[in-house]
Amino acid sequence: MSFNAEDVQVWQAFQQGDEEAYTRIYRVHIRPMYRYGMSLTPISEAFVLDCIHDVFAELWVKRTRLTCPDNIRYYLLKALKTRMIHLLQRKERPFQSLNNLDFDDLWAEPSSEEIFTEQQESTNRKELVQKLINQLPPRQQEAVRLRFVEELDYTEIAEVLTINRQSAQNLVFRAVEKLRQWLIA
Structure with a gap:
C-alpha cells in the first residue's frame, strides 16, 4: 500500500504547513490507527487516543524535517506503536499483548x-x-x-x-x- 502521486502531493502540502492536507492525513488514517492501538493494549480508549494525538502533534511540529514516507499508514502505525510502548514503559506498566x-x-x-x-x-x-x-x-x-x-x-x-x-x-x-x-x- 504505497503512496501514489496524490498522496505525495498531500504529504508535501502538509510539510509546507497546509492544514487541510494535515487534516486529510488525519481523517484517512485515524481509524486504522485506533483499531491497531486498541488491539495492542486494552488499557483504555483514552490512552490510545492520547497516543494517536501525540503522534499527530509531533508530526505537525516536525513536518518540515520529515521525509515523504513510502507508505503513510505503515509510518503512522509504527509511530503509534513506538509512542505507546514508550509511555507504557515510562509508567512502568508491562506492555499488554493481544488478549481479549x-x-x-x-x-x-x-x-x-x-x-x-x-x-x-x-x-x-x-x-x-x-x-x-x-x-x-x-x-x-x-x-x-x-x-x-x-x-x-x-x-x-x-x-x-x-x-x-x-x-x-x-x-x-x-x-x-x-x-x-x-x-x-
Missing part, C-alpha cells in the same frame, strides 16, 4: 445498515473466525492484522514487530496455515 480482542472491529467496518441486514450464516462464520484467531499466539494475531487488515508488506511488518523479514513471513504463514487447518477440521 474484538476482531469484528478489526476485520471490517460495516455500516449499521449492513449489520442490520447481515444474514445469520455470515454472523456464524465471523464468530468462528474470531474464535480461531483468538486461539493464535499474540504475535501471529498481530502479524495477521498488519498484513491483511492494515495491508502492510512483510518488510514493513518486520519493522513494526522488530523482527527480520523472513520471520514476519513465517509468522503470517504459520497463522494462515493454522487457521486453514482449523477450518478444514
Whole structure:
C-alpha cells in the first residue's frame, strides 16, 4: 500500500504547513490507527487516543524535517506503536499483548445498515473466525492484522514487530496455515 502521486502531493502540502492536507492525513488514517492501538493494549480508549494525538502533534511540529514516507499508514502505525510502548514503559506498566480482542472491529467496518441486514450464516462464520484467531499466539494475531487488515508488506511488518523479514513471513504463514487447518477440521 504505497503512496501514489496524490498522496505525495498531500504529504508535501502538509510539510509546507497546509492544514487541510494535515487534516486529510488525519481523517484517512485515524481509524486504522485506533483499531491497531486498541488491539495492542486494552488499557483504555483514552490512552490510545492520547497516543494517536501525540503522534499527530509531533508530526505537525516536525513536518518540515520529515521525509515523504513510502507508505503513510505503515509510518503512522509504527509511530503509534513506538509512542505507546514508550509511555507504557515510562509508567512502568508491562506492555499488554493481544488478549481479549474484538476482531469484528478489526476485520471490517460495516455500516449499521449492513449489520442490520447481515444474514445469520455470515454472523456464524465471523464468530468462528474470531474464535480461531483468538486461539493464535499474540504475535501471529498481530502479524495477521498488519498484513491483511492494515495491508502492510512483510518488510514493513518486520519493522513494526522488530523482527527480520523472513520471520514476519513465517509468522503470517504459520497463522494462515493454522487457521486453514482449523477450518478444514
